[in-house]
Amino acid sequence: MSQHPSARGRFITFEGIDGAGKSSQIAATVDLLRERGLTVVQSREPGGTPLSEKLRSIVLADPMHLETEALMMFAARREHLALIIEPALARGDWVVCDRFTDATYAYQVGGRGLDEDKFRALEQWVHPHLQPDLTLLFDVPPALAAERLASGRAETDRFEREQRDFFERVRAAYLQRAVASAGRIAVVDAARPLAVVTDDVLGSVRRLLEQTA
Numbered sequence: 001m002s003q004h005p006s007a008r009g010r011f012i013t014f015e016g017i018d019g020a021g022k023s024s025q026i027a028a029t030v031d032l033l034r035e036r037g038l039t040v041v042q043s044r045e046p047g048g049t050p051l052s053e054k055l056r057s058i059v060l061a062d063p064m065h066l067e068t069e070a071l072m073m074f075a076a077r078r079e080h081l082a083l084i085i086e087p088a089l090a091r092g093d094w095v096v097c098d099r100f101t102d103a104t105y106a107y108q109v110g111g112r113g114l115d116e117d118k119f120r121a122l123e124q125w126v127h128p129h130l131q132p133d134l135t136l137l138f139d140v141p142p143a144l145a146a147e148r149l150a151s152g153r154a155e156t157d158r159f160e161r162e163q164r165d166f167f168e169r170v171r172a173a174y175l176q177r178a179v180a181s182a183g184r185i186a187v188v189d190a191a192r193p194l195a196v197v198t199d200d201v202l203g204s205v206r207r208l209l210e211q212t213a
């Protein structure tokens with residue numbers, strides 16, 4: 001029996017270059033949704049299942065061919081969708097995820113310069129009928145993001161060790177996607193103080209709640 005569309009949960013993703021400030025805002029979003037009585041599944045990519053977390057540790061640490069990196073992102077995503085995201089949405093839960101396929105387009109296509117057409121084929125294969133209901137894109141100049149990370153990180157991963165121009169390309173690719181998917185992707189100016197950014201984020205989440213009610 002097919003499920004009435006309104007019974008399906010909602011899918012919110014958080015995106016942005018490293019250090020843009022996603023983590024604190026994810027916590028505020030999950031709190032708001034739980035206060036409204038919703039069941040929330042909080043997850044991340046790459047990751048979210050035991051196998052996908054193993055793939056995450058490898059892809060963040062081990063040197064590899066750039067296309068291997070891209071395929072590992074999608075392999076981890078397939079597992080995450082099958083075990084966590086799709087069942088949660090079908091139960092009517094809300095899923096809040098730190099990164100999803102927009103990150104692959106931004107990092108692997110924008111940052112690494114891989115061929116976008118291959119990614120369209122992978123996206124069609126791995127989640128032909130699913131897109132986030134809302135994506136919050138935290139936009140910040142790479143120099144500011146680097147400053148924020150420098151004050152709090154002892155160790156860096158393979159991505160965090162990339163140079164400033166890599167993050168400029170990633171940022172530009174994210175912003176291009178936001179223009180192409182303006183109804184889904186809300187750009188948040190994440191250079192502002194934390195509390196101001198939180199107001200903006202929770203405003204977008206409240207609008208989605210209103211549309212869903």
Ligand code: Z5A
Nearest residue numbers: 018019020021022023024045046103104107148159193194
């Ligand atoms: N990746 C990929 O290449 N392709 C893919 O398809 C996917 C991922 C899915 C892991 O992601 C890596 O995987 C990622 C891309 C790649 N690159 N890296 N590295 P991740 O999301 O797990 O890792 P991350 O982006 O590095 O997360 P992060 O460093 O935790 O960033 P964040 O969550 O955006 O930042 P934060 O921890 O919330 O904030 C950083 C600091 O800034 C912290 O001290 C905050 O207190 C401070 N902060 C935050 N907001 C503010 C404001 N507004 N003012 C002042 N200070 C602030």
